[in-house]
Amino acid sequence: MNEKPSTAKIALKWGAVAGITTIIYQTILFVTGMNRNQSLGYVTIVFTIGGLYLAIAEYKRENGGYLSIGEGVGLGVLTATIMGMLSTTYSIIYMTYIDPNVMKEGLEIARQQLEDQGNMTDDQIDQAMEMSQKFTSPGILFLGGLIWSALSGAILSLIISAIVRREPVDPFSR
Numbered sequence: 119m120n121e122k123p124s125t126a127k128i129a130l131k132w133g134a135v136a137g138i139t140t141i142i143y144q145t146i147l148f149v150t151g152m153n154r155n156q157s158l159g160y161v162t163i164v165f166t167i168g169g170l171y172l173a174i175a176e177y178k179r180e181n182g183g184y185l186s187i188g189e190g191v192g193l194g195v196l197t198a199t200i201m202g203m204l205s206t207t208y209s210i211i212y213m214t215y216i217d218p219n220v221m222k223e224g225l226e227i228a229r230q231q232l233e234d235q236g237n238m239t240d241d242q243i244d245q246a247m248e249m250s251q252k253f254t255s256p257g258i259l260f261l262g263g264l265i266w267s268a269l270s271g272a273i274l275s276l277i278i279s280a281i282v283r284r285e286p287v288d289p290f291s292r
Contacts, residue, residue: 123180125193128173133200136169140205148212148220154227162205163270166198170275173197174282184286187279194275195268202267209263210256221254 140162147153177193178185213221228250232243252258 123177125177125189125196128177128180129193129196129200132169132173132176133197134204135172136165136197137201137204139165139169140201141208144205144209144212148217153220154223166201166270167274167278169201170194170197170271171278171282174275174278178282178284183284185279185283186285187276187283190279190283191272191275194278195271198267198271198275199264202263202271206260206263206267210259214256225250225254 143161143165144153147155147158152158173193174185174190177189181189225247229243229247232238232246238246253262
């Protein structure tokens with residue numbers, strides 16, 4: 119009977135690669151001041167998709183060319199969560215200790231956007247900003263980052279697994 123490849127080992131490898139790639143990219147954005155450009159932030163989705171695909175492809179290769187959707191999704195969630203832990207931890211450390219102005223600037227931009235919309239009173243804007251500040255604590259940011267990573271990993275790995283899956287004709291052959 120063939121032994122299954124280690125999901126944890128593959129997820130740790132590709133989650134770390136994608137996470138470190140994201141950290142390098144985030145550093146470039148922070149240092150250049152481009153972190154305020156929301157569209158550049160979407161590039162990290164490419165790193166996530168790449169890490170998930172490489173993890174799923176390696177698992178399939180080590181599993182004799184076979185991959186079920188469930189195996190791919192499980193591996194993808196674990197890989198994305200590892201990536202999210204690394205990149206979220208880095209972001210929190212950066213915004214808390216290295217450059218705390220990043221968070222302040224983000225809140226100022228959010229306030230300005232609410233004011234520009236013109237459909238809220240000053241009191242409502244103040245309340246919204248108070249609530250936003252409560253969600254910028256390191257613990258809440260970390261938890262939100264992990265949840266977001268796991269959910270996006272589940273969705274993306276479901277899509278990737280559906281594309282690259284290959285089930286054995288005889289399910290008892292593995």
